[in-house]
Amino acid sequence: MSIFRFPLLVWMGIGTLIISLGIRQSFGIFMMPISTHFDTGREFFSLAIALQNLLFGVFQPFVGMAADRWGAQRVIWTGALAYALGLYLTSIALEPNWLFLTLGGLVGLGLSATSYVIVLGAVARVVPAEHTAKAFGLTTAAGSFGMFAVIPGAQYLLSDFNWQTALQVFAMLCGLILAFSCFMKTKPATTPAGQAPEQEQTLREALSEAFHHRGYWLIHLGFFVCGFHVMFIATHLPSYLADKGLPATAAAMALAYVGIFNIFGSYFWGVMGDKFSKRYVMTALYLMRTVVIACFVLFPVTVETAGIFGGAIGFCWLGTVPLTSGLVRQIFGARYMSTLYGLVFFTHQVGSFLGAWFGGRIYDYYGSYEPIWWTTVVLAFLAALIHIPIDDKPIVRQPATA
Template sequence: MSIFRFPLLVWMGIGTLIISLGIRQSFGIFMMPISTHFDTGREFFSLAIALQNLLFGLFQPFVGMAADRWGARKVIWTGAVAYGLGLYLTSIALEPSWLYLTLGGLVGLGLSATSYVIVLGAVARVVPAEHTAKAFGLTTAAGSFGMFAVIPGAQYMLSDFDWQTAMQVFAMLCGLILAFSCFMKVNPTGNKAADTDDNQTLREALKEAFNHRGYWLIHLGFFVCGFHVMFIATHLPSYLADKGLPAATAAMALAYVGIFNIFGSYFWGVMGDKFNKRYVMSALYFTRTLVIAAFVLFPITTETAALFGGAIGFCWLGTVPLTSGLVRQIFGARYMSTLYGLVFLTHQVGSFIGAWFGGRIYDYYGSYDPIWWATVVMAFLAALIHIPIDDRPVVRQLATA
């Protein structure tokens, strides 16, 4: 199937992810101006972002269940309202503690209802199973394009205006998500082409997944991904500033993460359609291991920061089409939003720890080095974890085919 023949819902999902995840990935460049404005240490902002990611994950299974029952459109509409409100209230916050409710709680809820789990769950219902990894890869790449497009704009607003103005502009962009959601109508109970067993209940689906060892290995791998992504997105700007590099270097590095992930997400998704997804996932994590280790070992310059952004970007969110593709391949599309939502919860627990511990370790040791090396070890272990996963469709699916 050509990408140009994907249904309209896929393209509306892409538009949603460009805005939702583009804004989310820019929060790292707000750490220093917001910390300076409220006269707090880095751990304060780190904890607000960590709370956002934890709630992003905690809301995800419930939001996924709502999408499986009532459809993606209503869920995305609700999420866009929460997202925009959280950003606007952050911009007018008078006390730093407000950010735990606004940037943490409301934005966390908004992200949960407007990002991968909901969009990919809807896509899985309208795209044939043999093309899901490719479709997931293209859709995942949209979040990276948003990162490439939004971060330079955010840096411009921080330079020429202030962080409050940037947050208010972001809040207005959430209105576009509302518009996109109007075109994302899909039957919440699925369709015969996508589902292998319409009679399976949610309780049965959960029991089936919880008794599958591979499902828990997928959880562990995605935990590592969350740890990596939010540690780097949140703390890379400050790490580069500590090395004496200008703020523009951090914005450039994160923008490179975004643009190279556009190609990387689609590439890993296509590889997941052509080859065994668990081996492709192992290859991705081995690549991350080498990239992060090289970044820590070599001198930090503007050039190496750009190279790191491009290299880590290539394997940044390639885990999403592969992980979601494994869940779809093993358990089917019927309850994918719920089952992948639970996996994504584990991802966000990793995000919480990565974002928070980054600031905690820096404030305690005055250095990011310990946590950089921890990311190297975790990447290597994640590469090994995926090899023993049994990725065959469950017996129920074979029996009802």
């Protein structure tokens, strides 16, 4: 299937992710201006972002269940409202503690209802199984394009206006997500043709089946590492580069490179997942991350090496999403994918919480990011090994007897 023949729902999902994840990935460049405004250390902002990611994950299984039951449209519409409200209230916050409720709680809820789990769950219902990883890769790449498009715009708003104005503009952008959701109506809880056994499966049975599958828990562990990586880098790379004496534009450009190269990387890894065993492709991806991060830590940090790192890590940044969601779809089917992948994504967000928080905690304690950088290298190598023993064969269920 050509990508140009994907249903309209896929393209509306892409538009949703461009805005939702583009805004989310820009929060790292707000650390220093917001910390300066409220006269707090980096750990405070890091904790607010960490809480956002943790709640992003906590809400995920519940919004996934809601999407499986009532469809993606209502969930995305609700999430867009929460996202916009959280951004606006953050921009008018009078006390730093407000950020835990606004940037942490409301934005976390908005993200959970407008990002990968909901969008990919909807896509899985309209795209044939043999093209799932490709469709997931293209949809995932959209979030990266958002990163490429939004971060330079955010940097411009910060330079020419202030961080409050930037967040208010982002709040208005969430209105476009409301418009896109109008075209994302799906039939709740449908079952693909030819999969009669799934039709009779209840949510409780699906959860029990997944919880007793060893590969499902290995998928959780691998995605935990992914979350730790991406949120540590997205949150702390700008500050790390500033500590090395690089201008703010270098950090914005490095993150923009992460976004633009991930457009190609996400689609590439998705296509590879359709052609080869997804678990082995995941192993290759994490081995690449291991090498890229280790080289970045070992070599001198300059504007050029920051850009190269952004491009290299971007190529394997969110390639885990089409592969991880594809594994869940491949093993357990599409019927309860939003719920099962939502639980996996919760584990991802636990990793994101720790990555964002520990980055600030370790910096404030040691005055250096070096220990956390080497931790990410070790975790990347372990994640590469974790995926090898996963049994990725689709579960064969016996038809229910009358």
